[in-house]
Amino acid sequence: QVQLVQSGSELKKPGASVKVSCTASGYTFTTCTIIWVRQAPGQGLEWMGWINTNAGNPTYAQGFTGRFVFSLDTSVSTAYLQISSLKDEDTAVYYCARSKIYGSGTYSDYWGQGTLVTVSS
Amino acid sequence: EIVLTQSPATLSLSPGERATLSCRASQSVSNYLAWYQQKPGQAPRLLIYDASNRASGIPARFSGSGSGTDFTLTISSLEPEDFAVYYCQQRSNWQHAFGQGTKLEIK
Numbered sequence: 001q002v003q004l005v006q007s008g009s010e011l012k013k014p015g016a017s018v019k020v021s022c023t024a025s026g027y028t029f030t031t032c033t034i035i036w037v038r039q040a041p042g043q044g045l046e047w048m049g050w051i052n053t054n055a056g057n058p059t060y061a062q063g064f065t066g067r068f069v070f071s072l073d074t075s076v077s078t079a080y081l082q083i084s085s086l087k088d089e090d091t092a093v094y095y096c097a098r099s100k101i102y103g104s105g106t107y108s109d110y111w112g113q114g115t116l117v118t119v120s121s
Numbered sequence: 122e123i124v125l126t127q128s129p130a131t132l133s134l135s136p137g138e139r140a141t142l143s144c145r146a147s148q149s150v151s152n153y154l155a156w157y158q159q160k161p162g163q164a165p166r167l168l169i170y171d172a173s174n175r176a177s178g179i180p181a182r183f184s185g186s187g188s189g190t191d192f193t194l195t196i197s198s199l200e201p202e203d204f205a206v207y208y209c210q211q212r213s214n215w216q217h218a219f220g221q222g223t224k225l226e227i228k
Contacts, residue, residue, distance in 0.1 A: 035217070037165075045157075045165065045208055045219040061216055062122065095164055103171040105153045105212040111164035 002026040006112035020115045022079045022096030029077035032098040040092040086119045125220035133228040140196040144209035149189045153212040156194045160205045
């Protein structure tokens with residue numbers, strides 16, 4: 001069965017960096033893109049962007065350029081989200097999800113469990 | 122940038138009632154629209170893709186309609202497990218933004 005398993009919660013100080021992993025199983029990793037979504041406490045979903053697991057090229061949403069980096073290690077079917085120069089407002093749950101072609105477009109059908117990143121001094 | 126506006130922000134209904142949730146796009150997204158359900162402490166779940174197609178395992182009481190800029194998610198008869206937050210998401214251009222969500226709560 002398809003699963004996306006994310007790394008555990010992180011507590012970081014402002015200015016530090018964090019790297020969240022998302023390990024896929026149950027399907028061929030390079031056949032679906034991976035997207036990243038942020039959800040601040042009590043807030044809605046924010047689409048951060050995606051990474052093409054075949055070519056490895058990332059696409060970032062407005063507001064998620066510069067400090068946010070998507071990467072891959074296809075040998076272990078894992079996607080990574082790295083955030084540098086952390087700010088208090090980066091405190092959120094970060095989700096990965098796979099996007100697969102359904103009908104006319106690609107949609108996110110399997111999601112990781114989420115990783116809580118807390119930024120606090 | 123395409124902006125999705127969901128209404129109402131909160132919908133209070135009782136089990137057995139019909140729920141109608143709206144999502145309006147700032148410009149046409151054709152039928153490239155999805156609906157997701159999110160319960161507290163859980164990841165979102167894909168309900169509807171291409172505006173009107175139910176994802177695998179989604180009960181028939183969930184239906185989606187619309188195209189262009191106006192979309193609707195209908196739950197024909199609410200079950201207790203349907204009370205959650207619902208998000209629409211457009212997949213039309215390269216920015217796949219979500220709407221701000223509609224909270225469906227028990228009246």
